[in-house]
Each structure stands twice: as C-alpha cells, then as structure tokens.
Amino acid sequence: MPRRRLSERQIERIRTIQDRRRQRLADRTEAVLAELEEAPPEAGTVVVRHGANLAVEDEAGKVWHCLARQNIGEPVCGDRVVWQPIGSGRGLVTALMARRTVLSRPDFAGRDKPLAANLDQLVIVLAPRPEPSPYLLDQYLVAAELIGVRALIAVAKTDLVDETERPAFEQRFAHYGALGYPLLWLSLRRDATLASLAAALHGHTSILVGQSGVGKSSLVKALLPDREIQIGRLSAATGLGRHTTSATTRYRLADGSFLIDSPGVRSFRLGAIDxxxxxxxxxxxxxxxxxxxxxDCRHDREPDCALKAAVADGRVHPERLATFLHLLGSCR
Structure with missing residues (x-):
C-alpha cells in the first residue's frame, strides 16, 4: 500500500505538537533546577548502579534513588558523589568526586570500563576446584599493584583437599606468601577459618574477585548474615534491590567496614599497559x-638475562616469569 503524503498544513501541525512537547520537557527541567537551587548539595556514596539508576547513601546512612546528569561521567559502585534531593527519596547526582582508586577492565571495544571505585583491598578467591589459574591470579595481582591497593589470596573450599594432599597443594602458592601477599586457607565447615577472613577485611573497603565456582557467593553470604535485609533496604528505598545479585553492590559489614560484591568480575584481563x-x-x-x-633483552634466550638468572637461583618463580613474558608479548 503506497504511503500517504502529508499536506503542508499537516506537517506544520506535527511540528507544532513536537515543539510543544519539547517545551514542556524544558519547563519540567527548569522546575527541577529551580528546586535544586533551594536544596543544598550533599555528599554521598554510590551503593549500587543499575543502568541509569543509582542508589546513593547519604552521610546519615539513608539511601536515595538518584539519576545522574549526563555530562559528569560514569558513576560506579563506591564512587563519592555530589548530589541534591529533588523530591521524596529521590535525588540528582551532579558531580563525581576524585577517585582514590578504581578497578577497571577493558570492554569489548578495548576501552577501560570502571567496575568499582575507592576500594583499598582486592581479595582474590581461589579453590581446589575449578583448577586454580596462576595466569588469572597474576593478572589480579598486577591490577592491585598498579592501582595501589592491598591484595590478599583467599583459598576457599580447602575441605575438598585430602589431608595427605594438602601440603603439596599449599606449596603451589607458597611463593606468593614469600612475596608478601597474605594467604588465607578457608572452609565454611571450619568457622575459625572464616574468622581469619573477617579479620583481614576489618578497616577496609574490599572487593571479592574470582572465577565462577570458587565459592565467592557462599563466602559473601557467610560474611553478611543480614545481606537479605540490606538488599530489602535498597529495594524499599529505590526499587533497585532485586538487581543487586547481578550488579556490583557495596555492603556494610558488622564492624563498619565495607565489602563490594561484583558478580561481573568472575573473569578478568588487563587493559592496555606499557x-x-x-x-x-x-x-x-x-x-x-x-x-x-x-x-632490548626479551628475557628468552639472550645471555646474561637478569630475570632468567633470578629464576635459576630461586628468587623468581618460573610461573610468574612465564605470566610476565606472556603479558609482555601483548605490550609490543
């Protein structure tokens, strides 16, 4: 069926209707801005982000459902922000404060995508199964070093390792302890081991990262017996709570420390790095x-290589050098 042509009068009428709609939107925006002029700016912290929606906790601990102005950048969990109330329980984020630290990873286009901000500890969770990947572990540790946060290695599900096999299993990670990275051996069947993790989290804003299947979710539930209550609080305040199982969320631990749970950081790779x-x-x-x-040593077969010599005399673990050389290849 041929498309009916519009008359000049009809076209003009459509333009008028569209102009009227645009003006109504502009009037609403001006009304919001006028209200903002009366509401003093406040500081807050992003607890969770889902799409354009943010849950922002104010300095008194109340959670507000906020939207962000488009020109301020991309707020993420943990960001300190400037915001202003625009109604009952609602607000507008108008600025991002400077980030002390930010954990990022490249998106599909190779651009850095921030995952969480203002953390000071990276907890890398491993388990006997799935088989631990030294390559993945080393990338997490490199990220921690470069953003300037503390890193510790938490090996969960240690009850899956037979007592006769445990010494050999633990020896596989001994060189990380020698480098100064704390090693925690955890089992949910042994409460004392969980206490060691709780103690390591004290006073920090930590993020748990690790492969799927290592038991990270179980650790989060054990560390946060009131997790459902916290999710309910977010949901009641903002309607975002149901999304916290798939979005990076900052939880408050019993001692006042913070734990960031990021289901999206189950795989990881470094972005562009020199x-x-x-x-x-x-x-x-x-x-x-x-x-x-x-x-211009490539640390491969060249004579008098300092890195190869360090491996030969035990100062550098061969797996660590192998990871370094593999990553170095992508830098060139």
Missing amino acids: PADLARGFRELASLIGHCRFS
Missing part, C-alpha cells in the same frame, strides 16, 4: 628490569 607498568606490577621483577646484558 612494559614499564607491567614490570611494576610484578613486585619481584621491578628491581631486575634494566639489569640484563642487553637493553
């Missing part, structure tokens, strides 16, 4: 770079 920063991410290698015989 060789100097990569070397800085391996704390045992940083002081060795530049001490090879050749300035």
Whole structure:
C-alpha cells in the first residue's frame, strides 16, 4: 500500500505538537533546577548502579534513588558523589568526586570500563576446584599493584583437599606468601577459618574477585548474615534491590567496614599497559628490569638475562616469569 503524503498544513501541525512537547520537557527541567537551587548539595556514596539508576547513601546512612546528569561521567559502585534531593527519596547526582582508586577492565571495544571505585583491598578467591589459574591470579595481582591497593589470596573450599594432599597443594602458592601477599586457607565447615577472613577485611573497603565456582557467593553470604535485609533496604528505598545479585553492590559489614560484591568480575584481563607498568606490577621483577646484558633483552634466550638468572637461583618463580613474558608479548 503506497504511503500517504502529508499536506503542508499537516506537517506544520506535527511540528507544532513536537515543539510543544519539547517545551514542556524544558519547563519540567527548569522546575527541577529551580528546586535544586533551594536544596543544598550533599555528599554521598554510590551503593549500587543499575543502568541509569543509582542508589546513593547519604552521610546519615539513608539511601536515595538518584539519576545522574549526563555530562559528569560514569558513576560506579563506591564512587563519592555530589548530589541534591529533588523530591521524596529521590535525588540528582551532579558531580563525581576524585577517585582514590578504581578497578577497571577493558570492554569489548578495548576501552577501560570502571567496575568499582575507592576500594583499598582486592581479595582474590581461589579453590581446589575449578583448577586454580596462576595466569588469572597474576593478572589480579598486577591490577592491585598498579592501582595501589592491598591484595590478599583467599583459598576457599580447602575441605575438598585430602589431608595427605594438602601440603603439596599449599606449596603451589607458597611463593606468593614469600612475596608478601597474605594467604588465607578457608572452609565454611571450619568457622575459625572464616574468622581469619573477617579479620583481614576489618578497616577496609574490599572487593571479592574470582572465577565462577570458587565459592565467592557462599563466602559473601557467610560474611553478611543480614545481606537479605540490606538488599530489602535498597529495594524499599529505590526499587533497585532485586538487581543487586547481578550488579556490583557495596555492603556494610558488622564492624563498619565495607565489602563490594561484583558478580561481573568472575573473569578478568588487563587493559592496555606499557612494559614499564607491567614490570611494576610484578613486585619481584621491578628491581631486575634494566639489569640484563642487553637493553632490548626479551628475557628468552639472550645471555646474561637478569630475570632468567633470578629464576635459576630461586628468587623468581618460573610461573610468574612465564605470566610476565606472556603479558609482555601483548605490550609490543
């Protein structure tokens, strides 16, 4: 069926209707801004973000359902923000405060995508099954070094390891302890081990990361017996609570510390990184770079390589060097 052509009068009428609608939207925006002029700006923290919706906790602990102005950037969980109330329980985020730290990973286009801000501890959760990946673990540790946060390794489900096999299993990670990374051996069947994790979280804003199946969700539930209450509080205040199982969310621990649960950080890779920063991410290698015989040493078969010599005399674990060389290949 051929499309009916509009007359000039009909076209003009449509334009008038659209102009009227745009003006109504502009009037509403001006009304909101006028109300904002009367409401003083406040500081707050993003507890969870779902799409354009933010749950912002004010300084008194009340949660507000906020939207963010488009030109301020991308607020993420943990961000400190400036916001203003615009109605009962609702607000508008008008600015992001400077981030002390931010954990990011590249998106499908290779651009850095912030995941959580203002954390000071990265807790990398491993388990006997699925098989731990030293390559993935090392990337998390490099990220922690580069953003300047403390990292610890929590090995969950240790009850799955037979007592006769446990010494060999623990030895696989001993070199991380020698580098200064705390190692926690956890089992939900042994309450005392969970207490060691709770103690390590005290005084920090921590994020738990790890592969699917390592028991991260079970640890979160054990650490947060009131998690459902906290989710209900978010839902009652903002309607966002049902999304917290799939969105990065900041929870308050019993001692006043904070735990960020990020279901989206079950896999991880570093973004664009230059060789100097990569070397800085391996704390045992940083002081060795530049001490090879050749300035362009690839740390492969060249003679008098400082890194190879460090592996030979036990100062560097061969798996760590293998990860470094693999990542270095992507820098070139």
